[in-house]
Each structure stands twice: as structure tokens, then as C-alpha cells.
Amino acid sequence: MPLVEISNLTKIYSQSESALGGTSRSRNEVRAVDDVSLDIHAGETLGLVGESGSGKSTLGRLILRLIEPTSGSIRFEGRDLLAASPGEMRRLRRDMQIIFQDPFASLDPRFRVEDIIAEPLLIHGSETAKGGIRARVVELLRAVGLDESILQRFPHEFSGGQRQRIGIARALALRPKFIVADEPVSALDVSVGAQIVNLLAQLQRDFGLTYLFISHSMPVVRYLSTRIAVMYRGKIVEIGSTDQITERPQHPYTRSLIEATPEVAV
Numbered sequence: 458m459p460l461v462e463i464s465n466l467t468k469i470y471s472q473s474e475s476a477l478g479g480t481s482r483s484r485n486e487v488r489a490v491d492d493v494s495l496d497i498h499a500g501e502t503l504g505l506v507g508e509s510g511s512g513k514s515t516l517g518r519l520i521l522r523l524i525e526p527t528s529g530s531i532r533f534e535g536r537d538l539l540a541a542s543p544g545e546m547r548r549l550r551r552d553m554q555i556i557f558q559d560p561f562a563s564l565d566p567r568f569r570v571e572d573i574i575a576e577p578l579l580i581h582g583s584e585t586a587k588g589g590i591r592a593r594v595v596e597l598l599r600a601v602g603l604d605e606s607i608l609q610r611f612p613h614e615f616s617g618g619q620r621q622r623i624g625i626a627r628a629l630a631l632r633p634k635f636i637v638a639d640e641p642v643s644a645l646d647v648s649v650g651a652q653i654v655n656l657l658a659q660l661q662r663d664f665g666l667t668y669l670f671i672s673h674s675m676p677v678v679r680y681l682s683t684r685i686a687v688m689y690r691g692k693i694v695e696i697g698s699t700d701q702i703t704e705r706p707q708h709p710y711t712r713s714l715i716e717a718t719p720e721v722a723v
């Protein structure tokens with residue numbers, strides 16, 4: 458059984474609905490995700506590539522049920538996410554996390570590192586003793602290459618790469634199975650981004666994670682992915698093993714993506 462099964466998933470954004478007059482409705486609709494079906498298998502990294510506006514983030518958010526689809530279904534470990542009760546959804550959320558693109562916007566500037574990473578533990582976790590939470594936070598910091606000397610510091614004191622590590626530690630706090638990484642290195646310098654990509658690969662091995670790794674960069678996706686899905690105007694136009702997609706692309710759009718990006722060693 459796949460870890461994640463998506464069937465006929467569609468998300469239509471209706472823009473400025475209140476301003477609509479008469480029969481021009483369709484002109485104001487964006488089919489951000491258009492009838493997408495795919496599986497994500499436990500332990501794999503499914504790379505999701507496509508140009509800006511192709512629907513990658515919308516698809517990632519739909520899978521985590523951070524936004525509601527217009528139609529279609531999502532199963533996580535066989536359970537129908539859209540039919541889950543609030544209590545079930547709360548439990549399921551522990552298993553599914555997101556890492557964001559912008560490490561400057563995604564960490565609350567008013568909180569110290571310790572509180573940022575401890576927050577999910579306090580909300581969802583079984584650990585309640587303060588010492589236990591501190592120990593877990595330190596363990597998480599070490600897993601992402603940081604240490605306890607930064608517990609009392611604030612996000613603004615860190616570089617982009619360090620902030621992304623803090624965000625990753627927070628995402629890992631509840632020992633998730635599945636992580637949507639939405640352009641996690643796009644805002645970083647190439648060398649810092651490469652370190653984060655290597656960290657994600659290491660964490661996958663250490664914790665048995667499954668990733669949906671979203672990027673517009675074919676070289677980065679190629680480096681990390683088991684399989685690659687190519688998204689264009691809300692649809693998956695091609696999906697296959699990393700070798701298939703990069704060596705023998707079938708769809709013209711995939712070819713143009715590969716041609717647009719030089720061979721870069723990550």
C-alpha cells in the first residue's frame with residue numbers, strides 16, 4: 458500500500474467571486490491542480506518539478522490538508538484524509554509536516570529557538586515534563602547539525618541556512634513519516650542549499666522519512682529524488698524514475714525543463 462494515494466485531486470481557486478457579474482465565471486477561475494492522481498511510496502523521495510504557477514505548492518498543501526480540494530481524494534496509510542474526523546486529523550497531522558521555502562518568514566521572530574522547536578511537542582506530544590521537552594529539543598538540534606548553545610537565541614540572530622535547520626528540527630519534532638519540502642533551498646545560496654539538501658538526505662536515512670520534494674530546479678530534484686513528477690498548468694504531465702525522467706524524458710515540457718537547466722553538481 459502506498460503511504461500517500463491521491464486520486465483525481467482538483468483545486469479550483471475562484472478569484473474575486475463577489476466581483477463577478479453575469480456569465481464570465483470561468484475566466485475568474487484558476488485550476489491550480491487539475492485532476493491529479495499519484496502515489497507516494499514509503500521511504501522514497503518524490504521530486505515535484507514545474508515552472509512558477511504550475512500548482513506545486515497547491516498540490517503539496519492539499520496533500521497535508523492545509524487547504525481543501527474542490528474534488529478528489531487523498532489517502533494516507535489507506536485512511537481517507539478528507540473523511541477524517543477532527544480528532545483523527547489531529548493525530549494524522551503528527552505524521553505529516555511541511556518545510557517552507559522562506560526561512561525568514563516561517564519562524565516566529567518573537568520566540569526563542571527552544572520554544573519554536575518545543576511548540577509542536579507541547580501541542581501534540583505525549584511528553585509534558587519540562588526536562589523531557591528540553592532534552593528532546595536538544596536531540597533535534599543535534600540531528601540538524603546545531604547544538605544547545607542556541608536554545609535561548611532568536612531567529613533574527615541566524616543566517617538563512619541556520620534558520621532552515623531550525624525549521625527542519627521543528628518539522629521533525631513529532632517524528633513524522635512524511636514531509637512536504639516546498640522549495641526548501643530556493644531562497645538560499647547554492648553552497649548553503651547543497652548543505653541543506655545533504656542534511657535532508659541524511660535525515661531521511663536516519664529517520665526513515667518519505668519526502669515530497671518540490672523545486673523548480675531539475676538538478677536539485679535529480680540529486681535527491683527516487684522518482685520525479687513533472688507538473689505543468691495543474692497537471693502531472695510525466696512521472697517516472699529519476700533516470701527515466703532525466704535520461705529519457707517523453708514529454709516536450711520535461712525536455713524543455715531539462716534543457717533549461719545546466720548540469721550542476723549539488
Ligand SMILES: Nc1ncnc2c1ncn2[C@@H]1O[C@H](COP(=O)(O)OP(=O)(O)OP(=O)(O)O)[C@@H](O)[C@H]1O
Pocket residue numbers: 470471472487488489507508509510511512513514515516673
Ligand atoms: N490562494 C490563492 N488564491 C487564488 N489563486 C491562487 C492561490 N494560490 C495559488 N493560486 C494560483 O494557483 C496557481 C498555482 O499556484 P502555486 O502556488 O501552487 O504554484 P507553484 O507551482 O507552487 O509556483 P511557484 O513555483 O511560484 O511556487 C497559480 O496560478 C496561482 O496564481
Ligand SMILES: [Mg+2]
Pocket residue numbers: 513514515639
Ligand atoms: Mg510554490
